[in-house]
Amino acid sequence: MVPAEATAAAPPVPDQATARTWLGQMLLIRRFEEKAAELYSAGKIRGFLHLSIGEEAVSVGAVGALAADDNIVSTYREHGHALVRGLPPGAVMAELFGKANGSSRGRGGSMHIFDAGRRFFGGNAIVAGGLPLAVGLALADRMQHRPAITACFFGDGAVAEGEFHESLNLAALWKLPVLFLCENNYYAMGTALARHQAETDISRKGVAYRIASAAVDGMDVTAVADAVRAAVARIRSGGEPFLLECRTYRFRAHSMYDPELYRDRAEVDEWKRRDPITLFTDRLAREGVLGEGEIEQLDRSAHSATEAAVAFAEAGGWEPVEDLAKDVYTEAGNAPDVP
Amino acid sequence: MVPAEATAAAPPVPDQATARTWLGQMLLIRRFEEKAAELYSAGKIRGFLHLSIGEEAVSVGAVGALAADDNIVSTYREHGHALVRGLPPGAVMAELFGKANGSSRGRGGSMHIFDAGRRFFGGNAIVAGGLPLAVGLALADRMQHRPAITACFFGDGAVAEGEFHESLNLAALWKLPVLFLCENNYYAMGTALARHQAETDISRKGVAYRIASAAVDGMDVTAVADAVRAAVARIRSGGEPFLLECRTYRFRAHSMYDPELYRDRAEVDEWKRRDPITLFTDRLAREGVLGEGEIEQLDRSAHSATEAAVAFAEAGGWEPVEDLAKDVYTEAGNAPDVP
Amino acid sequence: MRLTYREAVRTGLTQALASDPRVFLMGEDVGRYGGAYAASKGLLEQFGPDRVRDTPLSESGFVGAGIGAALGGLRPIVEVMTVNFSLLALDQIVNGAATLRHMSGGQLSVPLVIRMATGAGRQVAAQHSHSLEGWYAHVPGIKVVAPATPHDARWMLPAALREPDPVVIFEHAILYPEEGEVGDEPGPLPLFSACIRRAGRDLTLIAHGGSVGKTLAAAERLAGDGIEAEVIDLRSLRPLDGETILSSVRRTHRAVLVDEGWRSGSLAAEVSARIMEGAFYELDAPVARVCSVEVPIPYPKHLEDAALPDAERICAAARDLVGATAGARR
């Protein structure tokens, strides 16, 4: 498996403001997760921690192309999605710490970041578990005549699950506004794409459901943004689902314990040459959109936002043990309002 | 939905011996099941009873094209498959009665006909439940270097289940000799194909797994036999799975209680004009393969085989109540031999 | 008003759909077919295909879609045709519906109702005869009820729809044709409480769903022998109404639990353990269980009957208990 070729000519470079946003967001994810890895080693973060380092262009390009009312359904590898969605980095970091000021009051940890107000419906630790939820969210929008769409992230590994099949059929059959967004990083844990899929071109799988689809270079934030914008426009106008495969790569271990026996260092290095942040900064510099100083400034901001997030998490308290059984059920009078 | 067009020119009419076998088998299934319906009304048969009347050409064409060592995995609508496989009609009828001389000692009833010796692996009342089993049977053959293939029957409704997707991917990925044989009768219970599948051309779904596929007129026994023969040859030589869609129609209710609110009488009548038995007898008569007398004789044989089956079932005893818990587990010394 | 259980379910569904635009029904064959048990017959015509939505055979998919629709502001009633097929949807229920509120720190609620037929007794053999209510009753985050009468079949549904959290309703398949009185009002009994269907002083029989009828029949027979059995219908399986159970047992000092689940690991085991914990010192005899024999349920009637609890086995257990310990109060 070798790095994805750009499937089309790269879209034009964005304007300065957009470039700043995208680069800033990619850098934030990178620095945030590098820090999280450190904090894991330090024992501040426990359990499972899945980093999206290497895949930032997908989070930034995709989430950035959605409207605020659009729903997001994500996976356990969701820090990037959450940060771009606008969850405060502090709330996300505090969640990783398990603190009460975390986005899920610390109850969920890294795999279960939620923000109901921002229509960020998690964080799901069951591979492909989110796809049926996305169908339902889109159904609710459709039945209530709301214009929102639902973006549903999942990995290449999820494609093998029955839930992928059932959900794509349901969404297509019922003409629901779902963007199925596959983050194909060529591995499901240690199992390479070609060892888990008979058809490795995931975008072709739309055929089985009459779902329009495309594949895009997931290392190029401009390409992802473009493809998602087009897909979303198509979904909004036609009201039917779309399958978008973003070809990307995970630079780090699957989770924190992973000897990476299943891939060569050389393959990883090859992909790192297409680091989405480097690719984008090089281009911005080359085309004169952002100067070196500005780029450095963005990186400093990412670092300091990360530091602030850590400070916020450190300052947070622990959910009292007496509240252990709180919120297993909805307390009377605490039911959510009808949207 | 209207009757399937023959997708290719009908194959040549078979020789006399084959014609006799095929027609005899189709008539046996028809008479056997008509009788079963009667006996259901008489209270001799209880529970669920799913008839394949209208779909006989698929059972006969498909099962007849398999070798004796090939495995069959079927559904709850399996009387036809079982009879063509060579299970004694008496043992099948006795199973429908729940008698101890039934093929499963009466324990399974209509939905659970098994014959280990004839490699007939059921009879499964869970829609799509048999597909993973078929993958495993084929894997066992492959790993033990046996030339057998596994034919796996399922309905159009089963195509929506996750197990369809997972099984086709596994079989293709591991290059297993499985014939996935969809009996598309255009309804899953009361839900028409177009109301349960976004892509109604089931044969197209092979694309998602790089599985070669075809669709065939399931009302024409010669076409089914031809298509299955070709598929089986291809599987045996190439060692890879194949997806064959047989387009057919169920003339009777889904099961025995079914007011058939979901389809028009006219549609049923339209399909009945393509009754597989009439189509075949007409052709045999027209092309002079079998005379009217011979055809009548075959029908008399089907009737008398059915009567004999009923007599066998009537004569059977009941499994003693003391044996209720027998065979929940394998009694010591009663483990199956290694094949 | 006298209605069959089936009609009572249908009445509940009709009223729910008519009174709240957020409510919709989805499942396999709920629409054109009219429901596998004809419980939703006519609803498609009345409410249209969006609100009475036929689904493909995709249990995991459409149950998960029900969860998503609940998150999106609707009040879905998802019908899983039978508990047997719900095994395919368990991940969505256990890892999704049941966890989302707690795991999100209380941000989300999943106001979802899942209905399914359960139980054996119709000669539909091993794969179609499960009684897995006890499994569902094990899962924190969901609630579980089992209407045993047409009245409860009518009125538990609207009460479940008022819950902000997932509620699973088990309808025993043998009950659909049973007739009974259905009140115009839900009545005073809360959704999650048990009730005493027959008062008695000699022992307590505890059952739910499809077993309540057999248990009442057994109580009648026992009365003929001079044994007055109290019969409790659990109604709610999660939460269990320990109060009603324990106060009855404290009075009668003996209990027989009737449960169509397989004996080992049955819901009856939990009830037995609760009595152990809450009324041990009041017991005159060990709590007995009448459950299904631990076999895949066979097709032929004589074997199926032998596998399931019946009035005779209930009576025998009750007589054993009372006989062995008559006047044994310590």
Add this chain to the structure above:
Amino acid sequence: MRLTYREAVRTGLTQALASDPRVFLMGEDVGRYGGAYAASKGLLEQFGPDRVRDTPLSESGFVGAGIGAALGGLRPIVEVMTVNFSLLALDQIVNGAATLRHMSGGQLSVPLVIRMATGAGRQVAAQHSHSLEGWYAHVPGIKVVAPATPHDARWMLPAALREPDPVVIFEHAILYPEEGEVGDEPGPLPLFSACIRRAGRDLTLIAHGGSVGKTLAAAERLAGDGIEAEVIDLRSLRPLDGETILSSVRRTHRAVLVDEGWRSGSLAAEVSARIMEGAFYELDAPVARVCSVEVPIPYPKHLEDAALPDAERICAAARDLVGATAGARR
């Protein structure tokens, strides 16, 4: 020989693959990755990709394929990475593996071994911390064991492979790094029997899998207070070894059951019911349960710890029981 539980599992797998050509291992990441818990590390290199077979994420598909392969004459060991994901395969296990023999009138056997990690305690939150052994133990047609020691992790596997019927092996995830003595022979204990890990006369503590260690620790602490607890490791969850349980309780007259499952509907409920039925008249006090609090297991350590059984809660329950009823033999 001293081995970790992980090494013991690997030794068992290696020997099974080496000694019977019909045996193969399949599951997610069992090959190239070496197993999610590194239990199968090195086996791919030793036995090749056919016999150490990585699967796609298709739990229902590959578990069902395991059933089919068993029908086809192989002796598959299917690894479901964790019990959490096994929910996706339950239909194949309950409706397939467990029913095929009975439903076919005894024609088929399914000699399949399914291994899966279970349990909480590693801060992996609500969807990754289930303890559903009790559910599996409910199902006739399958057998269920839970090795609690490296020795059992080593030797239960070959014994399970000799069974003609499906056996599910639960490996508690916290045990993999634990070290213990592993004998060169399986020893005298049959696969489906419980064993006494510590003898005692004052009460019986009953646990399995990942809870045995905590329970032994609790027994040590209790000994400090002069309370001598007997500790039973159930080992086999289906069938349950009622004999060993009951004879111990008949001697000690008191029992505390430890089970990481949620309390309501736990396996401990079944054990309690069995003691009710088999040793009621020998009990000096009600059987107590120490189970998980009924919440989706939360991520942070302090909350997770509070949710799970621990030595302290076990000791407290034991002291309550002994204190409340000291010398209370009736």
